[in-house]
Amino acid sequence: MVKVYSMTSCPWCVKAKKYLESKGVAYQDCNIEEDEAARVACQKLSGDLMVPVITANDVDYVLGFDKAKIDALLSA
Amino acid sequence: MEKERKRRDVIVIGAGMAGLTAALYAGRSGLSVLVLESELVGGQIANAAGIENYPGLPGIGGGELIAAVQAQAEKFGAAVDEFDSIVRVELSAQPKIVETESAVYEAGAVILATGMKRRKLALPEAARYEGRGVHYCELCDGQAYAGKTVAVIGGGNAAVDAAEYLSKLAAKLYLIQRSELRADAASVERLRAHGNVEILLQTEPRALSGDGKLSAMTLFDKEAGAEKEIPMDGVFVNIGVEPNTALFADQVHLDKAGNVVAGEDCKTNLPGVFAAGDVRTKEVRQLTTAAADGTAAALGAAKYLRSPGKQNF
Numbered sequence: 001m002v003k004v005y006s007m008t009s010c011p012w013c014v015k016a017k018k019y020l021e022s023k024g025v026a027y028q029d030c031n032i033e034e035d036e037a038a039r040v041a042c043q044k045l046s047g048d049l050m051v052p053v054i055t056a057n058d059v060d061y062v063l064g065f066d067k068a069k070i071d072a073l074l075s076a
Numbered sequence: 077m078e079k080e081r082k083r084r085d086v087i088v089i090g091a092g093m094a095g096l097t098a099a100l101y102a103g104r105s106g107l108s109v110l111v112l113e114s115e116l117v118g119g120q121i122a123n124a125a126g127i128e129n130y131p132g133l134p135g136i137g138g139g140e141l142i143a144a145v146q147a148q149a150e151k152f153g154a155a156v157d158e159f160d161s162i163v164r165v166e167l168s169a170q171p172k173i174v175e176t177e178s179a180v181y182e183a184g185a186v187i188l189a190t191g192m193k194r195r196k197l198a199l200p201e202a203a204r205y206e207g208r209g210v211h212y213c214e215l216c217d218g219q220a221y222a223g224k225t226v227a228v229i230g231g232g233n234a235a236v237d238a239a240e241y242l243s244k245l246a247a248k249l250y251l252i253q254r255s256e257l258r259a260d261a262a263s264v265e266r267l268r269a270h271g272n273v274e275i276l277l278q279t280e281p282r283a284l285s286g287d288g289k290l291s292a293m294t295l296f297d298k299e300a301g302a303e304k305e306i307p308m309d310g311v312f313v314n315i316g317v318e319p320n321t322a323l324f325a326d327q328v329h330l331d332k333a334g335n336v337v338a339g340e341d342c343k344t345n346l347p348g349v350f351a352a353g354d355v356r357t358k359e360v361r362q363l364t365t366a367a368a369d370g371t372a373a374a375l376g377a378a379k380y381l382r383s384p385g386k387q388n389f
Contacts, residue, residue, distance in 0.1 A: 010216045011122040011139060019159055032219060049220040050207070063207070064216075067159065 002027040002074070005042040005053040008034070012065045013052040019067065020054075025074060027054075080179045084110045086377050087174045087183040089165075089323070091156055092119025093363050094353025095189030096145045097370025098377075102187075103152030105378040111154060112176065114161040118142035119191040120234070120317065120354075121363065123215055125241055128262075130363050141363075167327045167349045184386060185348040185377035188324065188336055189370065192317030192354045192361075197229065201284050202313075209290020211312050214238045221310040223247050227293065229281055230314035231257040236267050238314050243270040250306070251275045252295065284311070319355050331357045342373035348380050 002020065004027050006013035020027050030038035032049060039049065045061055046053050054070055055061040062069040086102045088095045091113035102109040116122040124138030133141060146156055157176075166173040171182040194212055196202065202210050211217040214228075218241060226246045228239040231253035240263070243249040249272055251257075256277055257264055267273055276295065282303060283294040293308040319334040329337040329345045335358075336351035338344045344351050352369035354361045380386060 007215065007219060009125065009137065009139065010213070011116050011118065012213065012216050014139065015116060015158065022159060049222070050217045051219070052216070 002054065002056050003030050003058070004028070005030045005032055005038060005045070005055075006051050007032060010051050016052040016054055016065045016070070019065070019070065023074075079175070081182065082179050083171070083182045084108045085184045085381055086110075086187060086374070087112065087172070087181055087185075088187045088189055089162065089174070090119065090189035090191055090320075090353070090355075091117040091142075091146070091158065092189060092191045092353055092366060093121065093142065093145065094191070094355075094366040094370040094373070095119075095187065096142065096149050096154075096156075097367045098187045098189060098350075098352055098374040099149040099154035099156070099370075100145065100152060101371050101374035102377060103149055103154040105374065107378060107381065109149075109154040110181065111149070111156040112160065112162055112174070113156065113158045115193075117146060117156065117158050123213060124234075125215070125237060127363065128260075162323060165324050165327070167324055167346050170348070172348065184381045185350065187342075187350045187352055187370075187373045187377060188321075188328070188344070188355060189352045189373070190320040190323070190355050191366075193320045194313070194317055195315050197281070197311070197313045197315065199281060199284060205284050205286070205290045205311075208288065209286060209308075209310055210284065211310060214241050214312050217310070218242050218245050218312075221246050224309035225307055226250070226310040226312065227252050227308055228312045228314055229253075230316065231255065231259065231277075232314065232316060233259045233263055235259065235314035236263045238312055239273065240267045240270070242312060243267065243273050247272060249273050250308075252279050252281060253277050254280045254298070281311075284308075317354070321355060333357075340372060341376055342369055343376060348377070348386075350376055 032039040085107035086109045088111040099111045121138035160176040164175040174181040222245045225248045227250040236259035239251045278298040280296045282296045285292045294305045338351040342350040350373035352373035353366040
C-alpha cells in the first residue's frame with residue numbers, strides 16, 4: 001500500500017497526492033499533525049519530520065515532490 | 077516515439093493568481109485554454125497561511141484562495157496540468173509552440189505568467205545543507221524543528237509570516253535581516269508578541285556549519301562590525317524573489333531586473349505573447365494586480381485571436 005506522510009497545509013503534500021491520483025494510484029494519507037502513530041512512523045522511516053514522504057513498502061521512500069523518483073518508487 | 081501534437085487557442089504558462097485569472101477570462105471568452113505549471117499551483121501564495129489583503133476575503137488561506145480560482149477557471153473550460161513540464165517554447169512562431177515532456181502544443185496565443193521564484197541563500201555551503209538544515213518551505217519542513225532553534229532569513233511579509241508560523245513550533249526563533257524590516261507593521265507586531273522571538277536587524281548570515289546537518293550559523297553584526305556564531309538547527313530562507321524567465325529569456329524583451337517588458341495591456345514585443353503578474357515590468361506586485369494582469373492578458377489574447385487571419389492560427 002502506498003502511503004503519503006503529509007501535513008494539512010503543506011502544498012507539496014497536496015501536489016504529491018494529486019499526482020498519485022492522476023496516475024490512479026491508491027494511497028493512504030498519513031497526516032503527521034493529526035495522527036501520532038503516523039508521526040512516529042514518519043520519523044522512523046525517514047529519520048525526520050519533513051513532508052511529504054512517499055513510500056510503497058515502508059522501507060524505501062521519497063522525500064519531497066520529485067516526479068521521477070516517485071515514478072521509480074512506484075515501478076520498483 | 078513522436079510526441080502527440082495538440083492545439084489550444086491559448087496556453088498560459090504558470091498557475092499563480094495571474095495565470096489562473098487569465099484562464100478564467102479566456103475560458104469565459106470561449107477560447108480553449110491550457111494552463112501549464114511545473115511547480116506549485118498558486119505560485120508564491122501556495123505557501124501563505126493567511127492572506128489579509130485580498131478584498132472581500134480577509135484571512136483566507138493561500139491554498140484555499142487559489143483552489144477557488146482554479147475551480148472557477150475550470151468551470152469555464154480551462155484545463156490545468158501541473159505534472160507535465162515544459163521543455164521548449166517557440167514564441168515568435170505562428171502558431172506558437174509549447175513542447176512539454178509528453179506533447180507538442182500549437183497555440184494561437186501564449187500568456188507568460190511564470191511569476192517569481194525564491195532566491196537561494198548565497199552562501200557556498202548552503203546547497204550542501206539544503207534539506208539538512210536549510211529550507212525553503214516552512215509549511216513542509218517546520219514540524220521537524222518543534223522545540224528546536226531556528227532562524228528565518230529575510231525581512232519582507234513572507235519572511236515575517238514564516239517566522240510567526242515557526243515561532244509556534246520552535247523553542248527559539250531568530251528573524252535575521254541585513255537591513256530593516258519591510259513587512260507590514262501589523263505582521264511585525266504579531267510576531268513580536270511571541271516571547272521566543274528575537275529579531276536581529278543589520279545582520280547578515282556569513283557561514284553555516286555542522287557535521288552533515290546544520291548545527292550553527294555565523295552572523296555578522298553590521299553595526300558592531302563583529303561576527304558571532306550561534307547554535308542553529310534550521311534556517312528558513314525568505315530573502316525575496318526573482319523573475320522566473322529561464323524558459324523564454326532569449327525570446328522576449330526583458331528589463332534590467334529580468335522582468336518581461338510589457339505595459340498595462342500586457343503585450344510583449346512579440347505579437348500574441350502576453351506577460352501577466354509578477355513576471356511583468358511593474359511597480360506594484362500584489363495578488364490584486366496579478367488578477368488585474370490576468371484579466372488584461374486574457375482579453376488581449378482574445379482580441380488578438382479575433383484579428384484577421386488569426387482565427388484558425
